[in-house]
Amino acid sequence: MKVLIVSDSHGLENELETIAKRHEKDADLNIHCGDSELDPSHPALASYLTVKGNCDFYGEFKDEIVVPIGERKLFFTHGHLYGIKQSLLNVYYRAEELGADIICFGHSHIAGSELMDGKLLINPGSIRLPRVRREKTYAILSIDNHNAEVRFYDTDGQEIESLTNHCRLP
Template sequence: MKVLLVSDSHGKGNLLNQIIERVIPDHVIHCGDFCTDRDELPPVSLTIVKGNCDWEDVPEEDIWEGAGLRFYVTHGHNLRVKTSPLPIKYRGEEMGAQIVCFGHSHFPFCEKIDDVLLINPGSISYPRGFAYPTFACLEIVNKQVKVTYHQIDGKEIHERGGIFSF
Protein backbone atom coordinates (compact mmCIF):
# COMPACT_ATOMS: atom_id res chain seq x y z
CA MET A 1 0.00 0.00 0.00
CA LYS A 2 1.24 3.49 -0.83
CA VAL A 3 0.25 6.40 1.41
CA LEU A 4 1.02 10.02 0.54
CA LEU A 5 1.60 12.24 3.56
CA VAL A 6 1.42 16.03 3.16
CA SER A 7 0.92 19.04 5.37
CA ASP A 8 0.83 22.80 5.37
CA SER A 9 -0.13 23.36 1.74
CA HIS A 10 -1.55 26.78 2.70
CA GLY A 11 -3.92 27.15 -0.24
CA LYS A 12 -1.64 25.66 -2.89
CA GLY A 13 -4.05 22.99 -4.07
CA ASN A 14 -2.39 22.91 -7.49
CA LEU A 15 0.80 21.57 -5.88
CA LEU A 16 -1.18 18.94 -4.01
CA ASN A 17 -2.86 17.81 -7.24
CA GLN A 18 0.50 17.62 -9.04
CA ILE A 19 1.99 15.50 -6.27
CA ILE A 20 -1.00 13.13 -6.24
CA GLU A 21 -0.80 12.73 -10.02
CA ARG A 22 2.92 11.89 -9.78
CA VAL A 23 2.76 9.56 -6.74
CA ILE A 24 -0.60 7.83 -7.47
CA PRO A 25 -1.19 6.85 -3.82
CA ASP A 26 -3.78 4.44 -2.46
CA HIS A 27 -4.57 6.96 0.30
CA VAL A 28 -3.65 10.56 1.11
CA ILE A 29 -3.21 11.98 4.61
CA HIS A 30 -3.18 15.78 4.95
CA CYS A 31 -2.02 16.96 8.37
CA GLY A 32 -3.76 20.32 8.25
CA ASP A 33 -3.31 23.92 7.18
CA PHE A 34 -4.74 23.13 3.75
CA CYS A 35 -6.24 26.66 3.88
CA THR A 36 -8.86 26.18 1.20
CA ASP A 37 -12.50 25.16 1.02
CA ARG A 38 -12.87 21.44 1.59
CA ASP A 39 -14.63 20.95 -1.76
CA GLU A 40 -11.48 22.24 -3.49
CA LEU A 41 -9.45 19.31 -2.17
CA PRO A 42 -8.79 16.45 -4.60
CA PRO A 43 -11.47 13.75 -4.86
CA VAL A 44 -9.24 10.90 -3.64
CA SER A 45 -9.21 8.59 -0.63
CA LEU A 46 -8.31 11.26 1.94
CA THR A 47 -7.90 11.72 5.67
CA ILE A 48 -7.72 15.40 6.60
CA VAL A 49 -7.50 17.29 9.87
CA LYS A 50 -7.88 20.93 10.84
CA GLY A 51 -4.78 23.03 11.28
CA ASN A 52 -4.48 26.30 13.14
CA CYS A 53 -5.03 28.26 9.88
CA ASP A 54 -8.01 26.23 8.58
CA TRP A 55 -11.65 27.33 8.68
CA GLU A 56 -13.42 24.23 7.42
CA ASP A 57 -15.36 22.02 9.83
CA VAL A 58 -13.11 18.95 9.84
CA PRO A 59 -11.79 17.03 12.86
CA GLU A 60 -8.77 18.34 14.75
CA GLU A 61 -7.57 14.77 15.08
CA ASP A 62 -8.52 11.54 13.37
CA ILE A 63 -7.69 7.85 13.12
CA TRP A 64 -7.12 6.06 9.84
CA GLU A 65 -6.42 2.34 9.55
CA GLY A 66 -4.70 0.84 6.56
CA ALA A 67 -2.38 -2.07 5.73
CA GLY A 68 -2.92 -3.47 9.23
CA LEU A 69 -1.64 -0.32 10.96
CA ARG A 70 -3.39 2.40 12.95
CA PHE A 71 -2.52 6.03 12.13
CA TYR A 72 -3.20 8.97 14.43
CA VAL A 73 -3.45 12.20 12.41
CA THR A 74 -3.37 15.74 13.81
CA HIS A 75 -1.86 19.09 12.92
CA GLY A 76 0.12 19.20 16.15
CA HIS A 77 -0.21 22.85 17.16
CA ASN A 78 -2.07 21.89 20.36
CA LEU A 79 0.61 19.33 21.26
CA ARG A 80 3.68 21.60 21.20
CA VAL A 81 5.33 19.79 18.27
CA LYS A 82 7.76 22.65 17.77
CA THR A 83 9.34 22.03 21.18
CA SER A 84 9.23 18.27 21.83
CA PRO A 85 8.00 15.08 20.13
CA LEU A 86 6.91 13.52 23.44
CA PRO A 87 3.42 15.06 23.87
CA ILE A 88 2.34 13.93 20.40
CA LYS A 89 3.94 10.50 20.92
CA TYR A 90 1.97 10.09 24.17
CA ARG A 91 -1.26 11.17 22.45
CA GLY A 92 -0.61 8.65 19.69
CA GLU A 93 -0.18 5.94 22.30
CA GLU A 94 -3.45 6.98 23.96
CA MET A 95 -5.14 6.61 20.57
CA GLY A 96 -3.63 3.14 20.06
CA ALA A 97 -1.64 4.23 17.00
CA GLN A 98 1.57 2.76 15.65
CA ILE A 99 2.09 5.75 13.33
CA VAL A 100 1.57 9.41 14.25
CA CYS A 101 1.26 11.92 11.40
CA PHE A 102 1.49 15.66 12.08
CA GLY A 103 2.51 18.98 10.61
CA HIS A 104 2.62 22.59 11.90
CA SER A 105 6.40 23.01 12.14
CA HIS A 106 6.90 22.91 8.33
CA PHE A 107 10.00 20.78 9.03
CA PRO A 108 10.39 17.15 7.86
CA PHE A 109 10.76 14.77 10.81
CA CYS A 110 10.76 10.97 11.03
CA GLU A 111 11.66 9.07 14.17
CA LYS A 112 10.50 5.93 15.91
CA ILE A 113 10.30 6.39 19.67
CA ASP A 114 9.61 3.13 21.48
CA ASP A 115 6.86 1.53 19.36
CA VAL A 116 5.49 4.74 17.81
CA LEU A 117 6.65 6.13 14.46
CA LEU A 118 6.35 9.93 14.33
CA ILE A 119 6.23 11.49 10.86
CA ASN A 120 6.01 15.13 9.83
CA PRO A 121 6.14 15.45 6.04
CA GLY A 122 7.25 19.10 6.22
CA SER A 123 5.42 21.67 4.11
CA ILE A 124 4.66 21.46 0.40
CA SER A 125 4.44 25.25 0.24
CA TYR A 126 6.55 27.09 2.83
CA PRO A 127 9.44 25.11 4.38
CA ARG A 128 10.99 26.29 7.64
CA GLY A 129 14.49 25.27 8.64
CA PHE A 130 14.79 23.08 5.55
CA ALA A 131 16.03 24.03 2.08
CA TYR A 132 12.91 23.16 0.06
CA PRO A 133 9.26 22.10 0.26
CA THR A 134 8.73 18.42 1.06
CA PHE A 135 6.23 15.58 1.27
CA ALA A 136 6.54 11.97 2.42
CA CYS A 137 5.56 8.63 0.88
CA LEU A 138 4.95 5.51 2.90
CA GLU A 139 5.23 2.11 1.23
CA ILE A 140 3.70 -0.50 3.54
CA VAL A 141 4.17 -4.24 3.09
CA ASN A 142 3.58 -6.80 5.86
CA LYS A 143 3.66 -4.08 8.56
CA GLN A 144 7.03 -2.85 7.37
CA VAL A 145 6.95 0.86 6.51
CA LYS A 146 9.42 2.48 4.16
CA VAL A 147 9.29 6.27 4.54
CA THR A 148 10.78 8.41 1.79
CA TYR A 149 10.85 12.18 1.55
CA HIS A 150 10.61 14.07 -1.71
CA GLN A 151 10.88 17.54 -3.15
CA ILE A 152 7.84 18.83 -5.05
CA ASP A 153 9.32 17.66 -8.38
CA GLY A 154 9.54 14.11 -6.97
CA LYS A 155 13.30 14.05 -6.36
CA GLU A 156 14.03 11.89 -3.31
CA ILE A 157 15.66 13.44 -0.24
CA HIS A 158 17.99 10.69 0.95
CA GLU A 159 18.89 12.21 4.32
CA ARG A 160 15.31 11.75 5.63
CA GLY A 161 13.10 8.70 6.17
CA GLY A 162 13.94 5.06 6.75
CA ILE A 163 12.51 1.56 7.08
CA PHE A 164 10.52 0.67 10.20
CA SER A 165 8.93 -2.62 11.29
CA PHE A 166 5.87 -3.22 13.46
Protein backbone atom coordinates (compact mmCIF):
# COMPACT_ATOMS: atom_id res chain seq x y z
CA MET A 1 0.00 0.00 0.00
CA LYS A 2 1.28 3.46 -0.89
CA VAL A 3 0.02 6.77 0.45
CA LEU A 4 0.86 10.13 -1.12
CA ILE A 5 1.06 12.79 1.61
CA VAL A 6 1.06 16.56 1.01
CA SER A 7 0.46 19.54 3.26
CA ASP A 8 0.57 23.29 3.44
CA SER A 9 0.06 24.06 -0.24
CA HIS A 10 -1.36 27.50 0.66
CA GLY A 11 -3.35 28.21 -2.50
CA LEU A 12 -1.31 26.22 -5.01
CA GLU A 13 -3.44 24.42 -7.57
CA ASN A 14 -1.28 23.22 -10.46
CA GLU A 15 1.31 21.69 -8.14
CA LEU A 16 -1.33 19.61 -6.33
CA GLU A 17 -2.68 18.33 -9.63
CA THR A 18 0.82 17.64 -11.01
CA ILE A 19 1.89 15.68 -7.92
CA ALA A 20 -1.32 13.61 -7.93
CA LYS A 21 -0.96 12.90 -11.66
CA ARG A 22 2.72 11.97 -11.26
CA HIS A 23 1.86 9.27 -8.71
CA GLU A 24 -1.61 8.20 -9.87
CA LYS A 25 -0.41 4.74 -10.92
CA ASP A 26 1.56 3.94 -7.76
CA ALA A 27 -0.33 5.72 -4.93
CA ASP A 28 -3.36 3.93 -3.50
CA LEU A 29 -4.46 6.94 -1.46
CA ASN A 30 -3.71 10.67 -1.56
CA ILE A 31 -4.03 12.76 1.59
CA HIS A 32 -3.65 16.48 2.21
CA CYS A 33 -2.82 17.46 5.79
CA GLY A 34 -4.41 20.91 5.60
CA ASP A 35 -3.78 24.53 4.73
CA SER A 36 -4.75 24.03 1.11
CA GLU A 37 -6.59 27.38 1.26
CA LEU A 38 -8.94 25.98 -1.39
CA ASP A 39 -12.62 25.19 -1.31
CA PRO A 40 -13.27 21.46 -0.71
CA SER A 41 -14.89 21.22 -4.16
CA HIS A 42 -11.86 22.69 -5.95
CA PRO A 43 -10.66 20.37 -8.76
CA ALA A 44 -7.07 20.45 -7.45
CA LEU A 45 -8.28 18.62 -4.32
CA ALA A 46 -10.43 16.08 -6.18
CA SER A 47 -8.01 13.18 -5.69
CA TYR A 48 -7.10 14.01 -2.08
CA LEU A 49 -8.73 13.27 1.26
CA THR A 50 -8.21 16.64 2.96
CA VAL A 51 -8.38 17.94 6.53
CA LYS A 52 -8.78 21.51 7.75
CA GLY A 53 -5.76 23.61 8.57
CA ASN A 54 -5.56 26.87 10.48
CA CYS A 55 -5.56 28.80 7.17
CA ASP A 56 -8.53 26.94 5.64
CA PHE A 57 -11.49 29.31 5.77
CA TYR A 58 -13.50 27.94 2.82
CA GLY A 59 -15.99 25.12 3.10
CA GLU A 60 -16.26 22.36 5.62
CA PHE A 61 -13.23 20.13 6.09
CA LYS A 62 -12.94 17.68 8.96
CA ASP A 63 -10.33 18.41 11.63
CA GLU A 64 -9.07 14.82 11.51
CA ILE A 65 -9.58 11.66 9.49
CA VAL A 66 -8.78 8.03 10.29
CA VAL A 67 -8.46 5.56 7.41
CA PRO A 68 -7.60 1.86 7.42
CA ILE A 69 -4.34 0.96 5.68
CA GLY A 70 -4.45 -2.81 5.43
CA GLU A 71 -4.39 -4.00 9.04
CA ARG A 72 -3.20 -0.60 10.26
CA LYS A 73 -4.93 2.72 10.90
CA LEU A 74 -3.66 6.02 9.56
CA PHE A 75 -4.71 9.18 11.43
CA PHE A 76 -4.16 12.55 9.82
CA THR A 77 -4.77 16.10 10.91
CA HIS A 78 -3.18 19.47 10.32
CA GLY A 79 -1.50 19.66 13.71
CA HIS A 80 -2.41 23.14 14.96
CA LEU A 81 -5.12 21.76 17.27
CA TYR A 82 -2.51 19.50 18.89
CA GLY A 83 0.30 22.04 19.31
CA ILE A 84 2.74 20.09 17.13
CA LYS A 85 5.15 23.03 16.97
CA GLN A 86 5.77 22.66 20.71
CA SER A 87 5.53 18.88 21.12
CA LEU A 88 4.38 15.76 19.29
CA LEU A 89 2.94 14.22 22.45
CA ASN A 90 -0.62 15.55 22.04
CA VAL A 91 -0.96 14.23 18.49
CA TYR A 92 0.65 10.96 19.61
CA TYR A 93 -1.87 10.61 22.45
CA ARG A 94 -4.76 11.35 20.09
CA ALA A 95 -3.53 8.58 17.78
CA GLU A 96 -3.36 6.30 20.80
CA GLU A 97 -7.01 7.12 21.60
CA LEU A 98 -7.99 6.33 18.02
CA GLY A 99 -5.94 3.13 17.83
CA ALA A 100 -3.87 4.54 14.95
CA ASP A 101 -0.39 3.27 14.07
CA ILE A 102 0.53 6.01 11.61
CA ILE A 103 0.17 9.76 12.20
CA CYS A 104 0.42 12.34 9.42
CA PHE A 105 0.32 16.07 10.02
CA GLY A 106 1.59 19.37 8.66
CA HIS A 107 1.48 22.89 10.14
CA SER A 108 5.20 23.32 10.93
CA HIS A 109 6.24 23.06 7.24
CA ILE A 110 9.19 20.90 8.38
CA ALA A 111 9.63 17.62 6.50
CA GLY A 112 10.52 14.54 8.49
CA SER A 113 9.41 11.20 9.88
CA GLU A 114 10.18 9.21 12.99
CA LEU A 115 9.13 6.11 14.85
CA MET A 116 7.94 7.07 18.35
CA ASP A 117 7.10 4.24 20.72
CA GLY A 118 5.71 2.08 17.92
CA LYS A 119 3.88 4.83 16.02
CA LEU A 120 5.14 6.30 12.76
CA LEU A 121 4.86 10.10 12.62
CA ILE A 122 5.15 11.81 9.24
CA ASN A 123 5.23 15.49 8.32
CA PRO A 124 5.53 15.87 4.53
CA GLY A 125 6.74 19.46 4.85
CA SER A 126 5.25 22.10 2.57
CA ILE A 127 4.98 22.26 -1.20
CA ARG A 128 4.85 26.05 -0.99
CA LEU A 129 6.67 27.46 2.05
CA PRO A 130 9.24 25.00 3.41
CA ARG A 131 11.01 25.58 6.70
CA VAL A 132 14.45 24.30 7.79
CA ARG A 133 15.11 22.89 4.27
CA ARG A 134 15.05 24.74 0.95
CA GLU A 135 13.17 22.00 -0.90
CA LYS A 136 9.40 22.18 -1.25
CA THR A 137 8.44 18.65 -0.20
CA TYR A 138 5.83 15.92 -0.09
CA ALA A 139 6.10 12.29 1.00
CA ILE A 140 5.12 8.80 -0.02
CA LEU A 141 4.55 6.14 2.61
CA SER A 142 4.94 2.51 1.49
CA ILE A 143 3.70 -0.05 3.95
CA ASP A 144 3.76 -3.83 3.82
CA ASN A 145 2.82 -5.64 7.03
CA HIS A 146 5.38 -4.49 9.58
CA ASN A 147 7.72 -2.77 7.14
CA ALA A 148 7.26 0.93 6.44
CA GLU A 149 9.26 3.25 4.24
CA VAL A 150 8.83 7.01 3.93
CA ARG A 151 10.38 8.74 0.94
CA PHE A 152 10.37 12.48 0.39
CA TYR A 153 10.30 14.30 -2.94
CA ASP A 154 10.59 17.88 -4.10
CA THR A 155 7.88 19.39 -6.27
CA ASP A 156 9.82 18.41 -9.40
CA GLY A 157 9.58 14.75 -8.35
CA GLN A 158 13.23 14.38 -7.36
CA GLU A 159 13.74 12.14 -4.35
CA ILE A 160 15.44 13.66 -1.31
CA GLU A 161 17.32 10.59 -0.15
CA SER A 162 18.64 12.12 3.08
CA LEU A 163 15.08 12.18 4.45
CA THR A 164 14.24 8.55 3.64
CA ASN A 165 13.17 6.51 6.63
CA HIS A 166 12.86 2.71 6.78
CA CYS A 167 11.30 1.32 9.94
CA ARG A 168 9.59 -1.73 11.34
CA LEU A 169 6.20 -1.30 12.98
CA PRO A 170 5.15 -3.56 15.85
